[in-house]
Amino acid sequence: MKLSRVLYRQHIGFMFKKHWLVQGSRVPIDTGVEKYLKEKGIKVEDALEFIKEEPRTFDRISVIGAYEPPLPLNENHPEYKERPCLTLKSTNVLLEGINQAQVLTKTIIAEDQLPRRIEELAELPAPKAIHEGVKKAILSANVFDTEQKKLPKKKDKERPAYNFPRILGITDRRRNEILTNRLIQLIEKSSDIDITQNKYVINNVEHRSVFDKEEELIQFQDVSNILVTSNKPLKHDLDTSDVPFIEIPDLFPVKHTVTLPPEHFYEEKSRYPILPSVLKKYPHTTWLHFNETEVNNIYETPVTPAQILGRSLTHAFTEDVKDLHEPIHLNCIQTDGKRFHFGVFELNTLNVDGNDGTKNIWYCKNDQILYDSSRYFSGMPSLDNYNPKVYGYINAFYNC
């Protein structure tokens, strides 16, 4: 409640103001004390003599607070570098999507093609109980979870100023976390114990790779929402003959570093979160979530499907940072909770200058849809058109 409202009602403030004015202009009455004291020989001093001095000033105390404040971002910051680093974070996307990612990572693409062993494993039928479990996981993530948080604002194109009541529900971050973790749990439960014992499943780890391309420093900062590691490096038998590759495109007039904002505060070394002393340190499969509310273009335009695919490629590239003696392989799965993009990255070179010489290869199978819709439809939980094939691929990625 506003205080003024009370004052207006009572007018007591006005009374006080008036009172101060009246009392302030009072004329002191001569009581005759001074004269009497002088007669007695007592010295009388003027009261104004005592308040002549300027009031003492105090230094301001700097309050530290409950937490140490972060260092100011200026030239004195320990991580400050003169040379800007063009940074791609997990919340940003490349303007040209998959094409730009190809140029940045010097990669050729084998579209709709996965290693033969994965295709073979994906064909194996899973028991009915497992598919029931997948359905349960989908329903849990979309329907039965009790999170009630604000979802993005609903807008009507016809009348953009109209405010709809805000909808509360399961956020995309939570939905993806539940779905992917449940799927991994199901796969591990149905896999052989020897396979699961040689693997780690870690949630939300950050890693970054810094590299030079054509005299510009580029950095990919990424978060792996689920990272499966194993005790030996992942190997795929790949036959590159008679595979129709998509060659590295020419982006002209766009430069390949467009929409990578320059940053002056960074570490010069690439970083992989698991220490080299750990036995199960080799990355095997990395899961990437596409959360619509968190990933944006820096120019505020909606994210396009090609840009989403570009994320998978740069993400897989980030994960592979090591000295190269032989090709390194890595599985990558990106999902927005419904659509799954599978990819296998083969890192052949870390020299990404130019378009010639050895190139990295990206085998991918995109847009696999796990289900059409799952929600409360007219007050009833619903799951439409469950696609059992997708589970086969996820299982194959884990077990290969």
Place this chain on the structure above:
Amino acid sequence: MLASSGQRMIPKLKSFTIRRFTQPAISEQNEYTDVPNYPPILDTSLQGRKQRKRETLYENIKALKTVEEKQIALNMPRYYGWPCIMFKENSVPYNAMPFVQYYTKTYFKSIHKLPDTYNNTSTLTDTVLKDVKSHIEDCIAFENIGIERKIEICSDLRVEQQMEDLKTKEIVKQINRIIMNNITDKVPHILSTQVDYEPRHEAFWFMGGGAVPRKVINWRKQYPWLRKDRLNEAFDKPVQYIGSPMLTLRNNLPLRPIIPYNEAENPEFKVNEFEYVPESVGYVLEHRYGTNIPGFWPGDQDEFGLLSYHGRGHIINRKESFGAEDNLEALHCQAIKSSFGWLLAQANYQGFTTYNDITYPLTTQTVITNGQLLSFYVYQLNTITMNIDAVNTNPKHNICYGTKPMELYETIEDGKVKGLNEDTLKMLIQFYVNAPVERDHELKPYLGDEEQVVADIEEDERRNWLEATYKHIVSNRPKHVLMPEIYLWEKIYKIQHNTRFFEAKKRPFELGINPFKRRLDEHLPPYIPKVLRPYPKCRKKFETMYYPKI
């Protein structure tokens, strides 16, 4: 003018017409019986009438068919929600044990090893222990020193508390993963068990015991009919539990009870009454709707909890002067609160409420940990009614068995875990191996046969309305129009000192109205705009509301 009044008169004429045919009352054949059949003698005193009114409410809620309707019904008497005593999982005031025990009617028993029902799986436990031991050592070392994580710290909690809870969360996930993967093919129930990360647990109940607050007594003093002999009359205090475990397991079958159900009436388990007012020992009141949520919406098949892991970071946040003994009691309190809260919410999904007691016991297992120290609790829920009609007459009590915090390992040296405590790990595995079993009695006696949740209702409009209303109530979203309030200036210048006697009396407290005494359905139904009404002619201006009739 005349014409219009003439039209109006026509319907009235109907009432003046003489009824030509009358029906004689059907004389009953068996009007007379050998033994006089008197109606029951009802207690006509005020207390008796009030109790009968309450009992009809209990019966009406029991008769409702779906879970969601029962939950809405619990909130029907209050438009602005209940002033609930808040039980938060992560804050335990000093010396909270007597209060928590009385408000959950729980007898606590300190134990060193798990109850005897766990012994029949010891051979299986030993084989599992041998298999997982080295892997658990590895994962603990890995989580502690083998990985660099990016830690996001928020500013409203202590940094140490957040760091500990974050690390614990990851260790718990790893331990759970290793044990689950190992025993999937040894114990059949694990495959169908669902694992939830950080679910939402809420529970709501009424407590009829304890002292009457001074504020209520003062309020009662102003009315002569209350002042006389009803100053200390007990009333139902709403209590709300809110918590979020790190990880829970749930299954479609309930766990076996630890002690037989009739043992629950054993007078040994009686807990002492806590006579003080909750606000005076560090609890706060919050106006909100009562909610019962065990981590999923009604309709999910896996509705019985097996195991829940909780963090103990809040212990760091307690004052040092509380001492080690009180910290231990705080852990027990956390376990009692969270186990009772989760089981009560599960019981609500089986159709029981705080007014209609459960007909069979429910059990859960709770682990409180910081990654190194683990304390184990087994909780059996025997009763959930403790309202004013039941608090003194209901002989049943709930039982919680709990251990002290036990070390899982001693230290981590050179990247290896030293001194893994096998007994601790064994207890944890025993919790996983403890299989739920099918019960030989009905689980949902107070729910409908066809309709058990709102999704089963066939009438489209009613189902949609109930679904939307239920979600709206349990979300506890802020109201568009603020709650009524007595402003401070009004309290000073109008209530405490009558300085504005010349003004028109318009505010509720001047008219003798209690604005909080408003039922949930006391509002105008949503208006149907004319264009949306069915063609050609429809006089229905407002939408139908399907609030449960209680």
